[in-house]
Amino acid sequence: MLKFVVRRLALFCVALIVLSLLVFACLRILPGNVAAVMAGTNSTPERIAALSEQLGLNRSYPAQYFQWIGDLLHGNLGTSVLTGRSTMAETWQRAQVTLPLIVLGLLLSLVIGIPLGVVASSHREGGLHSVLRYVSLTAGAVPALWGGLLLILVFGRGVGLIGIFPSQGFPEDGWSSPASALVSLALPALSVGIISGAQMMRYTQSALDGIAESGYITMAMASGSTRARAIRTTGLRIVLPDLISVTGLSFAQMITGVLVIENLFSLPGLASMLVTDVGNRDLIKVQSELMLLAAFFLLIGLLTDIAHRVADPRMRGVGAESVAPAQEVSA
C-alpha cells in the first residue's frame, strides 16, 4: 500500500510538471506576442515594451518558465495586470463559492443516484425498472443551463411557480451568514446534483446489474437475505471501489455544468473569474489559475485512486501497475 502511494505521488508530480509545460506552451508560444495581446489592439509600442519589461516577457522561454514555477512553488501566483489584485487571494475568495457548490452537488448526486440505482437494480423485472431507466436517461441528457433554467422557472423567487429559493447572486458577506449563503446555493446545487445524480444512478444500476446474478449475491441470499437486501448490502459493498472511482471522475465531469450554473445564477465563483480573465486575455493570471485548478483535479484523482485501493482489500498488496482485478470484477 505504502509503495503504491509513493509511486502514485511520484506520478502525480510528473503529471504536474507535464501539465505546467502544456499550460505554459499553450499560453506563451501559441498566441504570438503576449504583451501586445494583453496591452490591447490600439496600444503604443512603448506601452507594449513597458509591459514586456514589467512581466519579464522579454526573457527566454525557459527563464520565464522557471521564474513562473519558482513563484508558484512559493505560493506566489502574481497579481493581475488589469486589476492589480493578488491572484491567489482572488482565486481563494472565488473558490469559497465554487467548492461548496461542487461538494453540495456531488453529495446530492450520491444521495439521489445510489439509492435509485439500487432500487432500479433490485426491481429488474417490472415497470419501475423501465420508468427509472427513462427518467435517468432523460435527466442525464439535460444541458446544465436548461436544467438550471427550468428549476428557476419552478422554484425561483419572483419568477417561478413556487418561488421559494433565490435564483440570483450570493450574499455580499459570503459565508459569514451561512444560512443565506446555503440557501442561495440550493437551486444551483440541485441543478448540478440532479443531472450528475442521473448519471450516478445509471452507473450504480449497471454495476449492480453486473453482479446481480453472481455467486456473491446467491451467497448473501443463502445467509438469509432477500434478493433486494442482498443487492443493497453485499452488492453495494462489492461495487463500492468502482463507485468511488466513478465519483472521482464525475467530480471532473461536473465542472462544466458547475461553471455554467454559476454564471446562470450570477454566483461570484471561479467561473466568472476564469471567463472574464480568458476574455480579457489576462494571460499571466489565467496561466496561474488554470495551473492551480489542474493541480486540484489531479489531487482529486490521486485521492480517488487511493480510496479505491483502501476499499478493495484485493488491491492493497498489489503493485501500482496492476489494476486488472478491478476490471475483471466490473466486466
Place this chain on the structure above:
Amino acid sequence: MSLIIKHLHVNIGGDPGKSLRRRSQKAPEKKILRDVSLHVADRERVGLVGASGSGKSMLAMSVMGLLPRTVHVSGSAVLDGTELIGGTPQDLADIRGRAVGFIFQDPGTTLNPVVPVGKQIEQPLRRHYDLSKEDRRERVSAMLEKVGLGASVASAYPHELSGGQQQRVGIACALITSPKLIIADEPTTALDAMTQLQIVELLVQLVDGAGASLLFITHDFSVLARVAQRSYVLESGEIVEEGDTAGLLANPSSQAGDRLVTAAKELTFARKESR
C-alpha cells in the same frame, strides 16, 4: 428435519431481461426439471448425482428461492410441514441461513471478496438472531475452530486463503446457525483430490454431530460413496434411478447411473495409479 419434494417442475423462459422476453417466441421455455420427487428424512444424508447440465443444482436453488424470478417453479416442496413453493421472498429468506444452510461449489466466486471472512460467517447470525457483538464473535471463533481453521482467520480476506480453506469458511457460513438441513452443491468440485477428501470427512462429521440432514449434490459417485446413505440419479431434468448408494454403485440400473459409476471408477483408479 425432513424435506419432501413432489412433482417439481422448473421452467426457464427465453432471454433474460423483460423487454427482450416480450419478443422471445423464438426462444421457447426451457424445461430444466420435470416432475421431480425426492425426500430427505430427518438426520439422513442423501445424494443427488447427475452429469453437468442435468439440472441438479437448479433443484436446490429453485425450491429455496435462489433463482431469478424469470424461472417458473411449480409443484411442492415441504420442509418440516412448511410449503416452500409459492412462499414470499421474505418467507424464504427467513428460512435460508436459519433452518437451511447452503454450501456452494466455488467459494472463490461466492465469498464476498471485499469483506473479512469472519464478518461473512456471522452474517446468518446477524440476519436471524439478536446477539451481542461479543457473542457473535465468540460463536464465529468456535465455528472456525470446528472447521479446522484458527480463530485468527476471521480477519482474513477470501483471496488470502487457499481453496480448501475457503471451502472450510463456506462450511462455517452454512453451519454457524446450526441449521437442521444442509444443502451442499458440489462442494468439492473446485478442490484437488486430497482436499476433497478432507472436506467431505469434515462435512459428514459436522452434519452428524449437529444431528442435521444433508442433501449432497455432485457429479462424482466416488465422493458420494463416502457421504450419502441413499442417492438419486438425475438426467435431463428427471430422476431416473434411486436407491441406497452402495447398491447404486455396485449395480446401476439406468444408463445415466452406469455412465456416472464407470466414470467414478475410472477416476478412482486413475487417482490410485498416480499415487
Place this chain on the structure above:
Amino acid sequence: MKGFRSRLRRALSKIGGTFGYIWHRGEGRFALIVLGIWLLVCIVAAFWTPESLDTSDGYNTWASPSPAHPLGTDGTGRDMLSWLMAGSGTELQIVVATCMLAALIGIVFISFTLARSALASEIAVVVTDTLLSIPIVLIALILAVPLGASLTVIIIACGVSYGLNLARIAKPQAVLAANSRYVEAARAAGSSRGRAFFRHVLPNVIPVMSVQLSICAGTAILAEAGLTYLGIGVPAGTASWGASLSASASFISIFPLTVVWPGALITIVVVALNLFGDSLRRAVDPVVNSQLRAAAEEVERGSGK
C-alpha cells in the same frame, strides 16, 4: 482486390444486421428515427431554411409561436426554427469531428498500451489515468486563450478527453484480443505486429468503441451548450443549439417559452444518442443478443469443442 470487396460486403451486411437488430426494438427505433430526422434537417438546412438567418423581424422580438414563426422568434426577431435548423449542421460537424478525433486518440493509446516496450505502455497508462481527471472545460479554457471562441476548442477539448476515456474502457477488450489464439497464430504465421493489430485486435475493439462513441456524441452536444454559454465555444453569429439556448437564457424571467425549444431539442437528441448506444451494446453483446449467441455456439460446435 477481390478479397477486399468480399470483406467490404461482409462488413456492410454485418452493419446492416446490427441496424436491423436496433430497429427491432422500440427504443432503438426511436433513436434511429430521431437521428434520421437530424441528418435530414442538416441536409435541408444546408440549402434552405424557412427564413434567411440574417433576416430579423424587428417588430416581432420574443414572439410566441405563429404561422410565420412556428417556434417564435428570439430577442432580435430572428426565426427560432431557422436558427435551430441551421444549428443542426454545426452540431453534426462538432459531433463527427469530436468522435473521429476521440477514436483516433483512443486507437493510438490502445496501440501504445499493447506496445512491446514496457515503457511505452506504462507511459500510455499513466497519461490516460492522470489526464482523465482534468475536466474538459479546463482544457477548453487553456485552448480558448490562443484560439478564442471556436469550434476547434470544443472539438479538441472533447476529443482529447473522450479519446483517453475510450482507451481506458476499450483496453481490457484489446488486451484480451491481443492475447488470443488468433493473434498468436497470425504472429506465428509471420504477420507483423502492426498487421495483427489492424486485422485482429481492432475489429474486436470496434464494437465497444462504437457504443462508447455514440454516448460521447451526446456528451459532446451537452459540452457544446455549456462551453458556448461560457463564451469559449461556438463563436457569436454562428448558429448552434447551444447558442440558441444561451441567447434565450438571459431573458428567462420575461420570455420563458422561448427557452423550451433549444433545451428540449438538445435533450431529445442526446437521449436518442444514448438509446442508440444502449441498443448498439445489446446488438453487439453476445450475452444479450440471442442471435449472436446462437451463431457463436454454432461456431463452437463446428470446431468440435
